[in-house]
Amino acid sequence: MAVSDDRSRCDISAVLGGAGLPGETVAAWLAGAGAIGGDYQADADRFSRQWRLGDDLLQKLPRKPQRTAQEAAAAALLLECDRMSRERFLARHAEAVYRRLTNDCAGFKRIESLVLDAAALLPGLTPDTKRLAAERGIPQRDKDGVEIDQGIFLARVLAHPVVGAHLCHAMLLPRAEALERRDEYFSGGTLELEGATLERRGHASFITLRNPRFLNAEDEATLDGFEIAADLAILDPSSDIVVVRGAAVDHPKFRGKRLFSAGINLTHLYHGRISYLWYMRRDMGVVNKIYRGVARPDIGPEEIYGGTTEKPWIAAVDGFAIGGGCQILLVTDYVLAASDAYLTLPARKEGIIPGASNMRLWRFTGDRIARQAILYGRRLDCDTPEGRLVCDEVVPPVALDDALAKVVDGFASSGVVSAAGNRRAIRVGQEPLDLFRSYMAVYAREQAYCHFSPALIANLERHWGAQNRTP
Numbered sequence: 255m256a257v258s259d260d261r262s263r264c265d266i267s268a269v270l271g272g273a274g275l276p277g278e279t280v281a282a283w284l285a286g287a288g289a290i291g292g293d294y295q296a297d298a299d300r301f302s303r304q305w306r307l308g309d310d311l312l313q314k315l316p317r318k319p320q321r322t323a324q325e326a327a328a329a330a331l332l333l334e335c336d337r338m339s340r341e342r343f344l345a346r347h348a349e350a351v352y353r354r355l356t357n358d359c360a361g362f363k364r365i366e367s368l369v370l371d372a373a374a375l376l377p378g379l380t381p382d383t384k385r386l387a388a389e390r391g392i393p394q395r396d397k398d399g400v401e402i403d404q405g406i407f408l409a410r411v412l413a414h415p416v417v418g419a420h421l422c423h424a425m426l427l428p429r430a431e432a433l434e435r436r437d438e439y440f441s442g443g444t445l446e447l448e449g450a451t452l453e454r455r456g457h458a459s460f461i462t463l464r465n466p467r468f469l470n471a472e473d474e475a476t477l478d479g480f481e482i483a484a485d486l487a488i489l490d491p492s493s494d495i496v497v498v499r500g501a502a503v504d505h506p507k508f509r510g511k512r513l514f515s516a517g518i519n520l521t522h523l524y525h526g527r528i529s530y531l532w533y534m535r536r537d538m539g540v541v542n543k544i545y546r547g548v549a550r551p552d553i554g555p556e557e558i559y560g561g562t563t564e565k566p567w568i569a570a571v572d573g574f575a576i577g578g579g580c581q582i583l584l585v586t587d588y589v590l591a592a593s594d595a596y597l598t599l600p601a602r603k604e605g606i607i608p609g610a611s612n613m614r615l616w617r618f619t620g621d622r623i624a625r626q627a628i629l630y631g632r633r634l635d636c637d638t639p640e641g642r643l644v645c646d647e648v649v650p651p652v653a654l655d656d657a658l659a660k661v662v663d664g665f666a667s668s669g670v671v672s673a674a675g676n677r678r679a680i681r682v683g684q685e686p687l688d689l690f691r692s693y694m695a696v697y698a699r700e701q702a703y704c705h706f707s708p709a710l711i712a713n714l715e716r717h718w719g720a721q722n723r724t725p
Contacts, residue, residue: 273328305378405702432485449476473519517577524720
């Protein structure tokens with residue numbers, strides 16, 4: 255069976271025909287790409303034609319909220335079958351596609367460029383800008399989830415040891431926007447960015463996370479600024495340490511109080527304003543740079559090559575570090591927390607995977623507590639034995655500023671010459687780059703399906719009341 259191993263051609267035709275789709279196009283789509291051959295170009299031509307036919311059929315249906323039960327079943331079947339065929343194609347040809355997109359790995363492309371170039375190279379493999387625009391900004395529940403195809407593509411690329419490592423390398427390079435503003439920060443010592451401010455104070459660069467209306471939550475508006483700030487803080491020759499802390503917020507409940515981070519902006523997520531690629535850009539970009547440093551194009555970022563520029567990171571936690579905020583703590587070198595602060599990874603209540611926490615949290619807390627936090631929403635208060643497994647030092651809230659100054663001074667006065675070497679030596683035993691690559695291959699696909707799951711919408715309405723919040 256060319257389209258599906260689980261359904262007969264007659265069954266598929268009946269479902270699609272029952273939704274009023276044209277029989278001639280359905281028949282052409284059912285003829286499909288067939289089995290994978292040995293020739294890349296022949297397979298690419300056949301599969302691309304099938305995916306384009308499938309998308310044409312999907313677009314003949316009403317938009318998701320207006321579909322009848324029969325039309326909804328037809329849409330689900332088209333999406334399911336074409337995703338299965340993308341998996342089959344990429345299982346054989348992911349490396350070939352990636353090498354064509356990167357001039358045989360001679361050039362680097364960030365994932366946001368890579369997936370769009372893949373759509374141009376092989377139409378239908380990933381959604382093009384027109385298909386993405388059609389779903390941008392509409393409520394999450396009303397999307398068909400065409401971005402899942404990006405997740406399938408990235409998962410297959412990352413699963414390949416050679417090209418997957420090359421993509422990890424690309425995402426660790428400094429952003430062009432950071433290099434453009436390098437002289438401005440290096441000479442002036444301050445920089446205002448959307449979502450973050452950067453300031454050099456003595457031996458340290460301070461990154462302050464800022465999204466005051468949403469309790470310093472992370473979203474599409476904050477991500478670029480945070481990563482640019484991280485690039486410049488790491489590359490700054492006049493500082494030895496990086497400190498990350500949340501700004502004061504203006505939410506009525508916490509007005510004027512510093513908070514570390516409320517994690518992903520759930521209101522924006524519910525209203526369809528967080529793209530799937532946001533997760534991949536974040537965890538392969540800024541979060542991985544905090545953990546591994548910034549790479550160079552001429553040397554591999556693997557620990558054995560020592561090919562990154564990196565510094566110790568200190569996190570100062572006021573109030574709470576929820577979700578993505580907690581994830582950041584797991585890649586820093588020292589966590590200083592206020593005694594009234596707490597940590598949570600409420601992924602169960604959101605219906606998503608909490609970044610790379612599944613790979614990292616257990617190293618701090620042990621397996622049982624990690625599973626309780628991720629699968630059952632256990633809260634870790636910082637001033638408890640469990641919280642101190644993540645936090646290095648806990649002080650009264652009024653003492654946090656003075657304590658932070660002492661921690662920074664302690665790092666600086668003892669010298670940081672060996673810091674990069676020690677970080678690499680720890681990392682190679684805990685989470686070498688190849689382990690990260692393998693994890694992200696799983697994460698890329700699973701998070702894509704989670705992001706568009708009906709369960710996510712139900713969870714956000716049940717636990718967050720997202721339907722009553724204004725983006």
